Amino acid sequence: MSILKGKKVVIIGDRDGIPGPAIEECVKTAGGEAVFSATECFV
Amino acid sequence: MDLENQKRVKEFAEQYGPENVVVILGAAEGEAAGLAAETVTAGDPTFAGPLTGVQLGLSVYHICEDEIKAEVDPDVYDEQISMMEMVLDVDDIKSEMTSIREQYCKY
Amino acid sequence: MxxxxxxxxxxxxxxxxxxxxxxxxxxxxxxxxxxxxxxxxxxxxxxxxxxxxxxxxxxxxxxxxxxxxxxxxxxxxxxxxxxxxxxxxxxxxxxxxxxxxxxxxxxxxxxxxxxxxxxxxxxxxxxxxxxxxxxxxxxxxxxxxxxxxxxxxxxxxxxxxxxxxxxxxxxxxxxxxxxxxxxxxxxxxxxxxxxxxxxxxxxxxxxxxxxxxxxxxxxxxxxxxxxxxxxxxxxxxxxxxxxxxxxxxxxxxxxxxxxxxxxxxxxxxxxxxxxxxxxxxxxxxxxxxxxxxxxxxxxxxxxxxxxxxxxxxxxxxxQNDGISPEINNGICGRHAVGTGSSPQAVISSLVLEPLQKAGLKITDIDRYAVEMQNPDITKPAGAGDVPLANYKMIAALAVKNGDLERAGLNAFVQEHGMAGWAPTQGHIPSGVPYIGFCCEDILAGRVKKAMIIGKGSLFLGRMTNLFDGVSFIIQENSHESEEGGVSEGQVKSLIAKAMRDFALSLGAAGTEESR
Known part of the structure; x- marks a missing residue:
């Protein structure tokens, strides 16, 4: 069963890992709806 | 996890129903990924944010996990993520995420 | 100059x-x-x-x-x-x-x-x-x-x-x-x-x-x-x-x-x-x-x-004194509005693009100064070793670009990178902590070219989701001066030129005679 398709996707990216907008690009291609995208910063 | 982000996660779970929400993380390390995953499933382990004591049990993955990678257009994944697979300790991230999901994920 | x-x-x-x-x-x-x-x-x-x-x-x-x-x-x-x-x-x-x-x-x-x-x-x-x-x-x-x-x-x-x-x-x-x-x-x-x-x-x-x-x-x-x-x-x-x-x-x-x-x-x-x-x-x-x-x-x-x-x-x-390390304004990287926010797009815009424009390879830069956050602080907090991650990204980019063999990835990080020592004060660790050492390394001939990279999280201000960053090169002095005096380098090059001219004139004279 698909994880992302048709789901409301909340994205918590990381400045020193994968930032939110990069994850958002991926999620869109999997049929998920990105309802929120943030990028956290620990430094 | 940032307090404002916790608040938003909680709101989305209420608005759309927790079964319809998936959280995707981009954390730089296994431990940080695990803490964020714990926050949106079992509640904020640092007792600081709106998710303290709130067991949402949301479905949560890291973008570098195989299950998610398999669903993403390979060209887009290559362009957006692939280089970081060489940089991050993906195995550590996978094992932390799996452990949290097995313990707390409800959906 | x-x-x-x-x-x-x-x-x-x-x-x-x-x-x-x-x-x-x-x-x-x-x-x-x-x-x-x-x-x-x-x-x-x-x-x-x-x-x-x-x-x-x-x-x-x-x-x-x-x-x-x-x-x-x-x-x-x-x-x-x-x-x-x-x-x-x-x-x-x-x-x-x-x-x-x-x-x-x-x-x-x-x-x-x-x-x-x-x-x-x-x-x-x-x-x-x-x-x-x-x-x-x-x-x-x-x-x-x-x-x-x-x-x-x-x-x-x-x-x-x-x-x-x-x-x-x-x-x-x-x-x-x-x-x-x-x-x-x-x-x-x-x-x-x-x-x-x-x-x-x-x-x-x-x-x-x-x-x-x-x-x-x-x-x-x-x-x-x-x-x-x-x-x-x-x-x-x-x-x-x-x-x-x-x-x-x-x-x-x-x-x-x-x-x-x-x-x-x-x-x-x-x-x-x-x-x-x-x-x-x-x-x-x-x-x-x-x-x-x-x-x-x-x-x-x-x-x-x-x-x-x-x-x-x-x-x-x-102004150029003929001795001190120079900032090369001609090789500046910048993360543009349209660059995108994937880590590879960011690091390409800051490292690869400016170097390519200047006809240089990633391996031509002796030292990279990235975000020099002290890993003692960030690792226990789950943010990883930030400079190391940055160096791995540069190395991975060099591999992708064919400047480096994949097997040379770790050696590249060792040779061109540094361990972080700066406190996590945001702008303070961002590339600049190396400038002092960089000047010494260049003056001592240990480093010829270094790249300073600054990255910024603009999204924290809630006005844009964009990332940001710029980079520049510090290099050996080209020994030209505009402060009025003549530098040692200039004197050397003037003498060399005079010798060459003299040799040329002798040669020319010889050619005249043999005719």
Whole structure:
């Protein structure tokens, strides 16, 4: 069963890992709806 | 996890129903990924944010996990993520995420 | 002709009480969870001044240990005390009590008050500081009674100033209604200004420039000063230059989150190269909000809270003197609006694109200075080893681009990278901590070209989701001068040319004769 398709996707990216907008690009291609995208910063 | 982000996660779970929400993380390390995953499933382990004591049990993955990678257009994944697979300790991230999901994920 | 870097300064201030009082992690915790275990445990994890001095990354920051020497010591570093010196070739580590006096000196609106006996106890040491001038000492006030301090903290929303847990002063609000002039903001701004002033005093000392010869100062910290009608109105630069005695200088503030210093360096290099100004100082003070930012993780792991240092730095950019390392304005990387935010797009725009344009390979740069955050601080907090991750990204990019064999990835990181030593003060670790060592490495011939990379998280300001970053190259001097005099390099090249001309004329004569 698909994880992302048709789901409301909340994205918590990381400045020193994968930032939110990069994850958002991926999620869109999997049929998920990105309802929120943030990028956290620990430094 | 940032307090404002916790608040938003909680709101989305209420608005759309927790079964319809998936959280995707981009954390730089296994431990940080695990803490964020714990926050949106079992509640904020640092007792600081709106998710303290709130067991949402949301479905949560890291973008570098195989299950998610398999669903993403390979060209887009290559362009957006692939280089970081060489940089991050993906195995550590996978094992932390799996452990949290097995313990707390409800959906 | 390219501008040059005449020298740099790096300062730290040990601020143990400010960690507890002013760090945003702690102030937030006091609001949401005032009885928390963390707040109870925290004081046991605060370092003494001596412990902060004997911490190798701090000694590296002020120049008493090189990045290569630091890298040879196995991590973690906090449990391996070293010899702690207050002064280093780049600057110093100032103790909190002297810094409070410097903050009061920097307050020109009668907003900060210290207790009488505290001032009397600290002033004699403060006066003896080799770079603190009589003009600065003259700005120290005698101090006020303890009752006044208590009253303002209790009744007037003043921010308490603590030393060793004891109330020794306050910063009062500058306006009853305007939040931009609240006691909290004024205190943050005074800390930033005072640490910038200290850096300025050191860079003047390190370079030997006459204070009157500084034309322009660019501040690149991450604070904002202004009132409700112009919240970020600014000019920390000129405010700090005034206290430091740079009477001939004007200035402005350049902002860009952690990328601010690199933006400011490129601006300074361009201003000097264009001939607009002869001597420009890029400067920044530190940040109280980030003190103890990852304190919860440090306490949880039973470590000292390592984010107890306010940082500052200054760099003097001047006209080409034929000797000092040059900033090459021709090779600047920039993350553009359309670049995208994937890590590979970001690092390509900052590293690969500018080098390709200049016909260089990634491996042609001897040293990269990325975000030099100290991994002792970030690793226990789950943020990883930030410089190492950056170096791996550059190496991965070099592999993708065919500049490097995949098997050479780790060796590249070792040879072209460094271990991080800077405190997590946002803009402070961002590329610039290496500039001081870089000048030495270049002058000693160990490095020919280095790239300084600054990255900034613009999205934290909620005005754009964009990332940001710029990069520039520091290289060996091309031995051309525009200061009037003729440099040694120029003399050599002139002699060589004369010899060649002579040889040519002899050859030509010979050819004539043989005809």
């Amino acid at each position: 390219n501008s040059v870097i005449k020298g740099a300064s790096y300062v730290l201030v040990h601020t143990p009480d400010m960690v507890v009082e002013n760090g945003s992690t702690q102030t937030t915790e006091r609001i949401v969870n005032p009885e928390s275990d963390y707040l109870k445990q925290l004081p046991k994890h605060i370092r003494s001044y001596e412990q902060a001095l004997g911490y190798l990354p701090n000694q590296t920051y002020i120049g008493n240990c090189t990045p290569d020497e630091l890298a040879k010591v196995e991590q973690p570093w906090y449990d391996k005390p070293c010899e702690g010196k207050r002064f280093g070739k780049f600057g110093e580590i100032m103790p909190q009590e002297e810094f409070y006096l410097l903050m009061q000196v920097c307050d020109v609106f009668d907003l900060m008050y210290l207790e009488k006996s505290f001032v009397a106890a600290v002033k004699p040491t403060f006066e003896k500081h080799p770079l603190i001038t009589p003009e600065i000492v003259a700005r120290v006030h005698e101090g006020v009674e303890q009752e006044q301090i208590e009253a303002f903290v209790k009744e007037e929303h003043a921010e308490p100033i603590l030393h060793g847990g004891k109330l020794v002063g306050y910063v009062k609000r500058a306006h009853d209604v305007d939040v931009n002039l609240s006691a909290h903001v004024i205190l943050e701004n005074l800390v930033s200004k005072a640490s910038s002033v200290l850096s300025l005093l050191h860079v003047v000392h390190n370079t030997g420039i006459d204070k009157g010869d500084v034309d322009y100062v660019i501040d690149c910290c991450e604070e904002a000063c202004g009132d409700m009608n112009q919240r970020g109105g600014g000019n920390f630069a000129k405010a700090a230059a005034e206290i430091a005695g740079l009477t001939g200088a004007s200035g402005c503030d350049v902002r860009g989150f952690c990328a601010g210093p690199s933006h400011a360096m490129i601006t300074a290099a361009s201003l000097v190269k264009a001939g607009t100004y002869r001597n420009v100082i890029v400067t920044a003070g530190g940040c109280t909000a980030k003190l103890g930012m990852n304190g919860k993780d440090h306490v949880k792991k039973d470590m000292p809270v390592l984010e107890d240092m306010v940082g500052g730095f200054s760099v003097l950019v001047s």
